[in-house]
Amino acid sequence: MTDNYIFVYGTLRKDSPQAMARLLVANSAFLGPAQMKGMLYDLGRYPGMVRLSDVGRNSSSFVKGELFHVLDPDTVLPALDYYEECGDSFSQPTLYVREKETVLLNGNQSVQAWVYLYNRDITGFHYIESGDYLSYLTNKGRTG
Incomplete structure (x- = not known):
C-alpha cells in the first residue's frame, strides 16, 4: 500500500472552519x-490551482498550502472528492480532478501527494500572485 499524502491550499487547510477540513x-x-x-486563482468562495503547463506557463510560481498524511483514506478521500465535485458522479468536466503531484514539504523535501486541481477555464478569474489563499483573504478583507 502506498502512503496517502494530500496537499491542500484553500478551504481544506487546518484552520478552515469548513466541515471537510475538520474531517481531514x-x-x-x-x-x-x-x-x-x-x-492559484480566486474563484469566488474558494480558490483553484492549475498546473503551470495547463496555462502554457513555465515559471517559478508556487502555491502555498499544507501537507497531511491521510490515516483513513477509505473514509476521507471519497468525502473530499464529493466536497470538491470530483469524480464520475458529477457532470463532466468536473470542477476539480484529484491527481498525484510532487509537492515540497517545508520547502525542500519532495513528496508525492494527492492534490485537487481546478479542471475548468480560468479566464476571468483573479490570479493570486502570492500563491497563498489565506494570506490573500486576509489582505482582501483589509482592502476590499
Whole structure:
C-alpha cells in the first residue's frame, strides 16, 4: 500500500472552519507547510490551482498550502472528492480532478501527494500572485 499524502491550499487547510477540513484534520497527521509549482486563482468562495503547463506557463510560481498524511483514506478521500465535485458522479468536466503531484514539504523535501486541481477555464478569474489563499483573504478583507 502506498502512503496517502494530500496537499491542500484553500478551504481544506487546518484552520478552515469548513466541515471537510475538520474531517481531514481528525483523520490525518498534519506534516507541515508545503508548496507546489502552479498558479492559484480566486474563484469566488474558494480558490483553484492549475498546473503551470495547463496555462502554457513555465515559471517559478508556487502555491502555498499544507501537507497531511491521510490515516483513513477509505473514509476521507471519497468525502473530499464529493466536497470538491470530483469524480464520475458529477457532470463532466468536473470542477476539480484529484491527481498525484510532487509537492515540497517545508520547502525542500519532495513528496508525492494527492492534490485537487481546478479542471475548468480560468479566464476571468483573479490570479493570486502570492500563491497563498489565506494570506490573500486576509489582505482582501483589509482592502476590499
